[in-house]
Amino acid sequence: MLIQEKAERLFEALKKEKGEGCESEEFVASKGWFMHFKDRANLHNLKVPGEAATDDAKAAGDFPSALAEIIREGGYCDKQVFHVAETGLFWKHMPTHTYIAKKEKAASCHKASKERLSLLLGANAAGDFKLKPLVCLAENPRAIKGIWKGLLPVIWKSNKKALVTLSVFEDWFTNHFVPEVKDYCASRGLPFKVLLVLDSSPCHPANLNDFHPNVKVVYLPPSTTSLLQPMGQGVIASFKAYYLRRTFAMAFRATEKDKELTLNDFWKSYNVLASVKNISDSWDEVKQTNLNAVWKKLCPQFGNDFHGFEDSVEVVIKNVVELSKQLDSEVEVEDVTELLASHGEELSAEDLTQLKQQFVEEEDTPTPEPRRFTSKELAGPLP
Known part of the structure; x- marks a missing residue:
C-alpha cells in the first residue's frame, strides 16, 4: 500500500x-x-509493516550459529568469508547552514542539490581485503567523458535509476568479485573457495549459488539486516562521514590556494570525478581492525574485541565543523548529523523529479567521438 x-x-x-x-x-x-x-523490480521477501519485532530478534539470534555451522562444514577461514552491501550517497549535498546550501535554498526554482549515486561496499571478515567500491550513476557524466573507466579508482556502472540493479549486481559478481577474490586467495596461498553473505535485497539474485562453483552464497534472514549486517554496524556510517570530511578539506585547500576562490565557486567546480576520488580515499580510511570487528554479531569466532572505531563518526563530525569555520561557514554539529542521516531518507516526489531531470541533462550532452589512430601513428612510440 x-x-x-x-x-x-x-x-x-x-x-x-x-x-x-x-x-x-x-x-x-x-x-x-x-x-x-x-x-x-524483482522485489521479494516483503514484510508487512507492524509484524512483531520479536520474530526478527529471534531470527537474528539463531542465524549466527547456523552460519557458524556452514563455515565449519565448508572449512572457511576469516579471509574467505565476505560481505557486501549497497548504500546511497548524495555526493554533492551540503549541510543546511553552509553558504552553498543557503544560496541553493534562496535561488528561485532550484532545490538544494540531491545528486545521488549508489555504492556497493564490501570486505572479508579478516578485514585485510577491501573490495573495490562499485559506483552506479548516469552513463556519461560530462566530468568523465574521454576517460577510460578502467582507470578510475572505483568500478563504474550505470543505469538511469542510479541504483545497483539485478543486472548490475550480476555483472559485478561475475566480472569483478570472482576475479578479485580469486587473485586475493592466490596471493595468500589459500584455495579459491569463498563464502559470500548477502541480505535479501531485490538486487541480489536468488540463484546466485549457481553462478560459480567456488562461491557459496548465504542470505541473511529477512528483516535482520540492521541487526546482523557487518557493513551496517558502523562501516557505512563512518565511510560517509569520512567522505564529507574529505570534501570539506578539499574545499579548504582549494580556497587557501586561490584566495579569490569562494566556497560557492569551489562547489560549482566539484564534479563526479572529484567525488569518485573522494569515495576511493574515504574507503581507504576504513581500518582493517574495524572491518574485522563489525563481524562480532554475525561471526563471533572471527570478530576481535570491538572498542569502537578509531576515528568515530562523532570525531569526524567535529572535524567537519572545525573545517567549516575556516571556510567562514555556519555549520553546527546538528547540521552535519542531519546531513549524514539524510542519505537514508526516502526521496520525495520533487527529489525523484529532480533526479530524473539530472539524467535527461546527462543524456542530452553529446558524447565525443573516440579518437581514431592511423597505422602510421600506431607504428610510432606511444606519447
Missing part, C-alpha cells in the same frame, strides 16, 4: 509539472499494477 500510494503521489507531481495538456491523463496504482511492478 505504501508503494501504491507513493506511485500515485509521484504521478500527480509529474502531472502538475507538465501542466496544460495533461489534465486527461489518468493512472491507478491498483493491486494488479503493484504485482507487475513487483515482478519487474
Whole structure:
C-alpha cells in the first residue's frame, strides 16, 4: 500500500509539472499494477509493516550459529568469508547552514542539490581485503567523458535509476568479485573457495549459488539486516562521514590556494570525478581492525574485541565543523548529523523529479567521438 500510494503521489507531481495538456491523463496504482511492478523490480521477501519485532530478534539470534555451522562444514577461514552491501550517497549535498546550501535554498526554482549515486561496499571478515567500491550513476557524466573507466579508482556502472540493479549486481559478481577474490586467495596461498553473505535485497539474485562453483552464497534472514549486517554496524556510517570530511578539506585547500576562490565557486567546480576520488580515499580510511570487528554479531569466532572505531563518526563530525569555520561557514554539529542521516531518507516526489531531470541533462550532452589512430601513428612510440 505504501508503494501504491507513493506511485500515485509521484504521478500527480509529474502531472502538475507538465501542466496544460495533461489534465486527461489518468493512472491507478491498483493491486494488479503493484504485482507487475513487483515482478519487474524483482522485489521479494516483503514484510508487512507492524509484524512483531520479536520474530526478527529471534531470527537474528539463531542465524549466527547456523552460519557458524556452514563455515565449519565448508572449512572457511576469516579471509574467505565476505560481505557486501549497497548504500546511497548524495555526493554533492551540503549541510543546511553552509553558504552553498543557503544560496541553493534562496535561488528561485532550484532545490538544494540531491545528486545521488549508489555504492556497493564490501570486505572479508579478516578485514585485510577491501573490495573495490562499485559506483552506479548516469552513463556519461560530462566530468568523465574521454576517460577510460578502467582507470578510475572505483568500478563504474550505470543505469538511469542510479541504483545497483539485478543486472548490475550480476555483472559485478561475475566480472569483478570472482576475479578479485580469486587473485586475493592466490596471493595468500589459500584455495579459491569463498563464502559470500548477502541480505535479501531485490538486487541480489536468488540463484546466485549457481553462478560459480567456488562461491557459496548465504542470505541473511529477512528483516535482520540492521541487526546482523557487518557493513551496517558502523562501516557505512563512518565511510560517509569520512567522505564529507574529505570534501570539506578539499574545499579548504582549494580556497587557501586561490584566495579569490569562494566556497560557492569551489562547489560549482566539484564534479563526479572529484567525488569518485573522494569515495576511493574515504574507503581507504576504513581500518582493517574495524572491518574485522563489525563481524562480532554475525561471526563471533572471527570478530576481535570491538572498542569502537578509531576515528568515530562523532570525531569526524567535529572535524567537519572545525573545517567549516575556516571556510567562514555556519555549520553546527546538528547540521552535519542531519546531513549524514539524510542519505537514508526516502526521496520525495520533487527529489525523484529532480533526479530524473539530472539524467535527461546527462543524456542530452553529446558524447565525443573516440579518437581514431592511423597505422602510421600506431607504428610510432606511444606519447
